[in-house]
Amino acid sequence: MYAQQLKAVSIVQGGHSLYIGGQAGVGKSYLVQQIFEDARRRHKSVQLTCTTGIACSNYPQVMNAMTIHRWSGIGDGRYTGQKLQQLVCHDDQCAGAKERIISTEMLIIDEISMMSRNMLDKLETVCRIRNISAAFGGIQLIVVGDFLQLPPVKNTRYGDLGEYAFTSSYWPNHSVFLDKVVRQDNETLIKCIRSLSLGEVNFEDNSFIHSLSRPLLTNHDIVYLFATNVLVDMFNRDCVLSMEGNLYTLDAVDSGEEKHLNTLVVQKVLWLKIKSNVMLLRNISDKLVNGLCGQVMNISDVSITVYFPSVNITADIRRISFTVFDPKTNSNIAERFQFPLKLAYARTIHKAQGMTLNRDPDEIEKICNHLENRELEIRIAEFENDNYTYEDLHETESELDEQLQIVAADLHEQTVEEFVLPFDFDVEMEINALKFPVPKTVFQESFNSFIDYLIDNKNLLMKFCAGEWKTLSELFADNVSVCDLKSAVSQSHLQLFYQKCQEHMTSAEYKSTCLELFNPDEKDLNVEFSVCFNLVLTLRKVLLGEKAKNLQYESTEINQRSVQEKERMNETARGKVRFIGGYVIAKLRHSCIKAINHNIHKTSANAIALYEQSKCCLQILDSIQQSEYTLNMTSELRCCKFVGNFKKAKCEQIPYKHK
Template structure:
């Protein structure tokens, strides 16, 4: 798994219209990227490479995707980027479409020849393929290997070229240690086309979500690979015996007037409980909401559909079609509003009161309400991400979720970015940060499921664990082997860069003026590694690559 070198020409920089040396220091959004994240963005935007990047939960994968999209828009001649994901939930989270919808293949279970005919007979699908210059696929870990191979064949056929994926630049992101494809026969990285599609693989390592709790980071790193140590397991057992204070239900508030001042004190934020089934989630939230004695308020989402069949995509939108709240309701924020104020996707809070909608103009000066909406908005008291201390008190205004296909808007939903948060499904929690989290590990059945559930937490103080089962922390053996190769590749590339840096420093020092009073230091000669220095595994990998290359050559000759 060798990464190709980036060659950025002067003409490329002129076409992009951005100086790669300074862009990361002048833009606030890009300035906060670490070196690994910058390497991904640089490889995609300036290198034009097909990139796969991965990493544990909370390493900023979504942030990197947003930075790629942001930097492309800043370019002199932006490329036509299509943002897609393997599931409807993930597609809504990144503001794109499902990769199945983009491809025009439906479920995609038929033979590739039938899928090719389906796409070629659909003028809209055919044009999507031809106009696309860059295809982003989020949650690639949930794509079956055979389906990726079908897409490669379709892309080359529709675009009339033998280039990998029809010449479309690919950006694939996901963590194969998390939830796998449903009824998967193989992973995406096992597809025959994978090695031809990926120019560069980057493993993100710096965890941001739990950066205030090194103990939890250690436990999650072990849980992710299915190798929970005795110390880590015992730490979870002790934590389960002595859980954080758990407020089982937010207490009802006395109904204030619409413009009461000061607002009432909020009830403590409850812990969001992760459930495996949606029916249990809805039942739990409905039961808790019914216990509140205050008057309910409801908001119906304003939906836009380019065509009727896009309605299915909006079913996966995190914002509900109808939102019903009461004062005292436990809620979760569904959009990143202001990260500096800790108003991000997953932030927890309690509804204090309902205020006249014009109060929301303090947050959004251009605020208008959709026709038919009540003339009130909820004021929410949020909790600090890493403590139980009160956070921001904010009037929540409507936000829009868009499903784009390049520059074309296919569907959208305008709704308050809130949902009831007494309970949530594990599946819908993937990608979220939940500061106050209760996890039940009873009945864990899938690889990576326990890790996904625990990794939503930000610290041990905000985590309650029920039904702890050590056998539930499992990682797929094929995935483990893949990441072992990926890590060795990263280490080899790091060593190569270090050697190149040292050689540059030696070259500079050799051309620098010499002080005749100081004798030169003897330098050891630089040697290239010999074939005898290769490990058995490296030799085996080289032979496998030779065999694959020979097979590909024979296929082309047939």
């Protein structure tokens, strides 16, 4: 052992809790084994745990490593710390966890970077069943990992924000960082890995990475890594369909709402063939752990026989229950009964955390792109019901029905107050102008067909337009019009009017008005709401044209700016455009992913066509992101070379510009 490793052993022998950090290959796992063996020699009760089952399998079986979730009884973190304390103390199903906690003197947790602050705090609370007055019940805590690797996965349902564990007030006071790489001796490779982990890749690092690219001799036992589950599922689907043999379709038994079931890791439909590569999704025993890979030997409706070569075990895997728990009601709100398996020709980077892979053609650029935009895509997923346009962000039928219950009880008894449209407003001409000249998609054809339906039912159409014209006129009068016509209307007045229009067009009252134009029993209301949305925009445009004749607007004085200020403004504007473009791409990706997940295991011709179309769109969007990433990288590398050639001219102060 080298100096830092010896220092860590000394701190542990002194009875202190400790964090051991360092990049990949510095000997963290070796040090854990030395600390474990030293504790055993000193007759101390020590338990080795990891945040993932795969990380546990990297240690010798004699060390009896298990996941921290199983050791402590925390599970998936659905219960509060106090509730977990009660369960571990009094529930017979948690008797094993209670015995382990009480008997343990030293607890080692590997891959700590994937454990959140919320989970660490719950662990601390549960461990106090051993000694209520001491942190972690008096257990000496050794945590190991690299926080420059994957972060914790947040779970807002259970109140877990995904904060790093080191932000906890119970984080160890002592720390040792290992800095000597022992896994490799290539200094260029070591430096490059360090630069990648810090996000400080320069021109030399980029050139070195590309120099490692080479064709692989065979596809046997290659692990493909992707950043997201949808990319993994698409790749696995193509692989199993390309195999010889009969395709088995294994359906789950579901209960609960689909939006909750979709959050489960196990799939609704499982496609398998004999000799398929699969991965476990749940801990079955001490050796058969979550993330363990094997090969399918036999398939029946009751069980699937799988051989796991890494542990040399053949097991019959049966269906088990996967649930979605709601802490507010303290009950399960959805359940899926399915085999805890999924195809494993590819896996996510989270599932590969802690693994050493011999050959791995992962798509580095796509993974980097995904991690850069991860927060943006999460925000879009959380706020997908914000109605920017009804074509892409319409609400589901069930959510729409819930909102309409407030105003739809006496829908047909209400009448729209008579309100006269402008005499020169030709409703038929305006709505015909909304048609797609040459419809190329199913949506566009349906859009045009619904417009024809409205023209045939002109009374309904006129009633809708009159009601919306009245509402828009009132909003304009309340937020834009001024008492003195000589007074100027500011830009803030118009912005407030647009804001109120947006609030109106996303309200339940507006949607109930739209439902009078079409059959509310239709499963997909996307087309109908899109036509209404565009029609109201047309009415608003006409209204503003009418009102503009009688209003004055504030004049805007254009200040003369220097060339440097104009360039700075242009850079700011371009930055905003890039941000908006990235948001739009991420929003479209989210829509494509939903369509892929919906059709990925369907066999009808229509479903296959929709799947392939969505897959193609996703690939196009990913290529756009990759091109932008490459452009940024190329521009930055050119800038670095430029600065290097002209250091004396202080070119490091030259503003960065995209070419």
